[in-house]
Amino acid sequence: MQRARQRRRAIPPKQPALTKDRCGPSNQSASIDELIAAHRPGFSLAQPFYSDALIFERDMQRVFQQHWLFVGHVSRLRRQGDFFLFTIGAESIIVVRGKEEQLHALFNVCRHRGSRICLQPQGNRRTLVCPYHAWTYALNGKLLSAPAMPAGFDASEFSLRPCHVRVVEGLIFICMAKKPPEFDSAFRDWEQFLKPHGLARAKIAKSLTWEVNANWKLVVENFGECYHCGPAHPEYCSVMAHALPDTHRARRPVESFAKLTARWEEKARQLGNLAGRVPQDPDAVHVCVRIPIREGFLTQSVDGKPVAPLMGSFREYDGGYTGGRIYPVNYFVASCDHAVIPRFTPLGPQRTEVEMIWLVHKDAVENRDYDLQKLTWLWKVTTDQDKKIVDDNQAGVNSLAYRQGPYSMTEQGLTRFTAWYLQQIQQRK
Ligand code: FES
Ligand SMILES: [Fe+2]
Structure with a gap:
């Protein structure tokens, strides 16, 4: 009996699972951190890092929403108003050429009630018009018009949320973080x-x-x-x-x-x-x-x-x-x-x-x-x-x-x- 118990202990533990059951919102962070602490340097990652939905969510928040990402080549945006969408996870970003050759990357989320604004993957627009209630934005994201808003409504407070943009020898990079990492x-x-x-x-x-x-x-x-x-x-x-x-x-x-x-x-x-x-x-x-x-x-x-x-x-x-x-x-x-x-x-x-x-x-x-x-x-x-x-x-x-x-x-x-x-x-x- 004693020996059987010892033998059982010698068997390596099963792959740790990171599911909603095991780690609800309160202990989800702790569970991911336990997995990180258990990582053996010089080895591939444990299974949940390659498969788990909660870790994927964390990857989106900590890696893809924080770092610079290549999104496309400048030749896709030759003329003023040319745009394409870059979609990653729940995020959709409008990458657009505005006035004076300036490139902008704007969250494709209307500041009225949140609708997607551009629905086509690419095209050319003079302004960005939300298809829901027609709030209209300039190519730099500034709100130009919003029908029937009450007195005191200040359009300047409702520009589209921007991302950081950087062009490196024709390659367009964006960063969704408020403060991009120093690269x-x-x-x-x-x-x-x-x-x-x-x-x-x-x-x-x-x-x-x-x-x-x-x-x-x-x-x-x-x-x-x-x-x-x-x-x-x-x-x-x-x-x-x-x-x-x-x-x-x-x-x-x-x-x-x-x-x-x-x-x-x-x-x-x-x-x-x-x-x-x-x-x-x-x-x-x-x-x-x-x-x-x-x-x-x-x-x-x-x-x-x-x-x-x-x-x-x-x-x-x-x-x-x-x-x-x-x-x-x-x-x-x-x-x-x-x-x-x-x-x-x-x-x-x-x-x-x-x-x-x-x-x-x-x-x-x-x-x-x-x-x-x-x-x-x-x-x-x-x-x-x-x-x-x-x-x-x-x-x-x-x-x-x-x-x-x-x-x-x-x-x-x-x-x-x-x-x-x-x-x-x-x-x-
Ligand atoms: S959600 Fe865009 S105008 Fe209403
Ligand atoms: Fe290969």
Whole structure:
């Protein structure tokens, strides 16, 4: 009997569940904090972080409503009055070009009784008119008219609630927080690495969307490591020289990639181009890198040959790949002739929208200067594969058999990401 009890104790506890029953409003915060405290650094997260509705709600409040999010490219808003909606969780944001080229991001919530104002995903408006009782707002959110309001009504108190907006080399970021986090050094580095690519004057050649049946953190973790590149992405490995050494860490491929990088960096610097990585601090919320694609490859294409006209300040193909990340979900990848900007938007605890946006030179003409199939080949095939493996990852994580698993040497970025994430959602004292 005694032994049986001891044996029972030795069995690891079942996955902690975080349901409404276990944690009603009063103890919900405490339960999430217990889970955070139980996290083993260097391991994936416990199951509820990838599946639970209450933690998803916390993610929305502490991560997505507090941080800078990439929402789209400036070429979607060429003329005054052009707008598009950015929808995330319960929030809908009108991103609109107002007077004097100014961009605004406004909560799509009428200040009368709260109706949505813009119902179409994009379009052009001279003013923003609520379809319910016709309160009318200027493109900067100021209330212009509100019929039949009583004497003393002060329209200036009822502007649409704004978000912070920042444009980084043509990429529009918004932040819903009252006081956005100070990410100036991250944006400065992004500007430096993006500038040569000329994205501010680019156009969207194509955008594709995938609905991934997984929590947003599984999508981000997958995008943040190349441990899976060997098994999952034969095409990516055939293009990117870093992929196999990053998968296996075998001595010879690692050494040969280091030699290729040293040769390429010398050439890139002779051309006056950037190379290497900033910042050096691995715990920073952002990173920018420039590395070689592969010996003899000029761009990220099936045979390494150009797929579009050179962009920005590049006068020749240097065979480099530029990439960047800013927590929580902002990324870019760019070659000398095109760029791909992913947008990861949580839709629910186990659903995430992945959008890939391909940018080319603004004057490039389809079928004359670029072929969409060739341009989109690498990141389309890679994202198709990523959707499949991340869907399968979520299915396994949902099992009663799932436990936190250890990250490999090539997944150390995930150790840092999960630590940052847990810090964000922790109950503030
Ligand atoms: S809710 Fe918008 S005008 Fe009434
Ligand atoms: Fe992948």
